[in-house]
Amino acid sequence: MSITVTAIRRPFNARLLYRWLYKRLFLPRNLVHGLLSKAKQLTVREQILHRRQLAGSLAQRQPGSVSLIESDAYQLFQPEQLPGARETAEHCVELYRQFCAGGGDTEALQRNPSKRFLLSVIAGNEFADQSELLHFMVSRPVLDAVSRYLGTIPVVEGAALWWTPPNESVQSSQAWHIDELAQRQVKIILNCFEVTEDQGPLHFLPANISERVRQLAGHHRGRLADEWIEQADAGSHVRRAIGPAGSGIIFDSSRCLHFGSRGNRRDRLVLTFHYLPLDAPTETRYNLRLSRLPPGCEDLDEVQRLALGFS
Numbered sequence: 491m492s493i494t495v496t497a498i499r500r501p502f503n504a505r506l507l508y509r510w511l512y513k514r515l516f517l518p519r520n521l522v523h524g525l526l527s528k529a530k531q532l533t534v535r536e537q538i539l540h541r542r543q544l545a546g547s548l549a550q551r552q553p554g555s556v557s558l559i560e561s562d563a564y565q566l567f568q569p570e571q572l573p574g575a576r577e578t579a580e581h582c583v584e585l586y587r588q589f590c591a592g593g594g595d596t597e598a599l600q601r602n603p604s605k606r607f608l609l610s611v612i613a614g615n616e617f618a619d620q621s622e623l624l625h626f627m628v629s630r631p632v633l634d635a636v637s638r639y640l641g642t643i644p645v646v647e648g649a650a651l652w653w654t655p656p657n658e659s660v661q662s663s664q665a666w667h668i669d670e671l672a673q674r675q676v677k678i679i680l681n682c683f684e685v686t687e688d689q690g691p692l693h694f695l696p697a698n699i700s701e702r703v704r705q706l707a708g709h710h711r712g713r714l715a716d717e718w719i720e721q722a723d724a725g726s727h728v729r730r731a732i733g734p735a736g737s738g739i740i741f742d743s744s745r746c747l748h749f750g751s752r753g754n755r756r757d758r759l760v761l762t763f764h765y766l767p768l769d770a771p772t773e774t775r776y777n778l779r780l781s782r783l784p785p786g787c788e789d790l791d792e793v794q795r796l797a798l799g800f801s
């Protein structure tokens with residue numbers, strides 16, 4: 491039986507409005523989040539309900555599969571724990587090789603002379619013809635774990651293949667921060683090369699420790715100085731996403747303090763993508779919003795299609 495697949499109605503893109511309210515007018519984050527989420531809910535009420543119900547009816551977690559628990563909101567994983575992780579990492583390395591062969595690396599460095607980190611090899615809708623990678627992003631063990639944690643079937647809102655060359659800067663996401671664009675979201679960072687200590691691995695704190703540190707520091711927005719981690723006696727809780735190609739981390743980047751790409755002495759290549767509720771307040775700059783289901787994705791089930799924005 492053939493089914494008709496159509497792009498679902500998506501709420502309006504609130505990025506400009508969010509930036510204006512939060513960054514220009516400096517309104518409190520909770521207020522901005524609440525306003526924008528409410529406005530979005532009005533436009534897609536039925537879908538939100540459907541996604542919540544579907545998330546509630548998911549089967550129990552299989553022993554050994556990934557999961558996120560409320561208190562610490564992260565899980566490090568090894569390649570064998572996530573089906574397809576190793577192959578996905580290999581595929582990304584091939585894309586990076588093609589990027590370099592076409593001079594993309596030189597161009598990216600010239601375009602960003604003062605930013606030698608998280609340079610996009612591909613980003614956002616450029617994933618439209620990467621059906622293998624899209625399959626990995628919506629693979630059921632991960633999607634189910636995320637849906638249980640968020641209480642809804644989310645959308646894969648953004649994706650990027652990031653390359654970080656050697657650098658010595660400490661700016662922007664190289665300093666401790668949370669991702670401020672939602673109250674909760676789940677991000678995956680997949681190591682595509684083996685990542686060791688000298689490749690600027692992601693450093694992070696579990697959510698409950700992050701909350702304690704932020705409270706002590708009175709942190710509401712922006713970056714947090716390293717000293718606060720020591721002051722809060724949280725140094726021993728810092729974790730690193732180090733490991734072979736295909737290893738990585740799944741975590742709530744809006745609750746877990748983190749930074750990465752700091753002090754690289756060697757290149758690092760990571761695939762990142764993240765899941766947000768449909769009514770999340772705002773979008774990222776590497777937004778994935780596909781207008782039609784990409785060829786090669788016809789076999790996806792309903793939950794997976796919803797995560798890519800299709801009925």
Ligand SMILES: O=C(O)CCC(=O)C(=O)O
Pocket residue numbers: 608663664669677679691692743748749750751752762
């Ligand atoms: O891995 C990194 O370099 C940092 C990533 C990061 O901060 C983020 O994805 O929000």
